[in-house]
Amino acid sequence: MDDTAAAEIGEDNTLLLLDDDEPFLRRLARAMEKRGFAPVEAGTVAEGRTIAATRPPAYAVVDLRLEDGNGLDVVEMLREKRPDCRIVVLTGYGAIATAVAAVKIGATDYMSKPADANDITNALLATSEEKPPPPENPMSADRVRWEHIQRVFELCDRNVSETARRLNMHRRTLQRILAKRSPR
Missing domain, CATH: 3.40.50.2300 (Response regulator)
Incomplete structure (x- = not known):
């Protein structure tokens, strides 16, 4: 340090x-x-x-x-x-x-x-007068979306139908998203 x-x-x-x-x-x-x-x-x-x-x-x-x-x-x-x-x-x-x-x-x-x-x-x-610098490697919008979907999926005990209902998306669309790797 x-x-x-x-x-x-x-x-x-x-x-x-x-x-x-x-x-x-x-x-x-x-x-x-x-x-x-x-x-x-x-x-x-x-x-x-x-x-x-x-x-x-x-x-x-x-x-x-x-x-x-x-x-x-x-x-x-x-x-x-x-x-x-x-x-x-x-x-x-x-x-x-x-x-x-x-x-x-x-x-x-x-x-x-x-x-x-x-x-x-x-x-x-950071002092109260200054803002901290922006993150060096912020998550992409796709990654943020993916993280949110994963979190809701886990909170719904990995129930695809319930997760799709709470996210207001079609179940098959959610299944395709869950089958893919996480975006960068």
């Missing part, structure tokens, strides 16, 4: 990572550790609230939807316990309404999954 990144992070490099996707959480923790942060992992809202109450971190990356509740509850608690905490909210359910709600209660930034560790770091370290 270079000295400029360490200087930007500051002396308190504690980072709460709250996500119920364990493989993603582990990868992100390793990547953020390499960037100079001291990550603490949590997989539930309850764990996140406990960490926020007992040892509020300087930085946080919080998933919006968790199995036991809403990540915004943890964001609110972090704001109460540590007003200077820089918080990025991550979600696979990107919507303007949730982005506005997250920022209103104190999130520094709001990003859609899958998010790159560099993009998350840039968002955490």
Whole structure:
């Protein structure tokens, strides 16, 4: 890690990572550790609230939807316990309404999954006067669409008919999309 990144992070490099996707959480923790942060992992809202109450971190990356509740509850608690905490909210359910709600209660930034560790770091370290730089390798529109379809498919317990109904598309069209490889 270079000295400029360490200087930007500051002396308190504690980072709460709250996500119920364990493989993603582990990868992100390793990547953020390499960037100079001291990550603490949590997989539930309850764990996140406990960490926020007992040892509020300087930085946080919080998933919006968790199995036991809403990540915004943890964001609110972090704001109460540590007003200077820089918080990025991550979600696979990107919507303007949730982005506005997250920022209103104190999130520094709001990003859609899958998010790159560099993009998350840039968002955490951006000052309030400057915007973080745009992502180096943003997902193509086709990839975003594919990711959304895959997520809805998984949430519908891999039921093609139910997924097609919720996405308002023909079942055969959905089957063709699911049979193809993911776009770049």
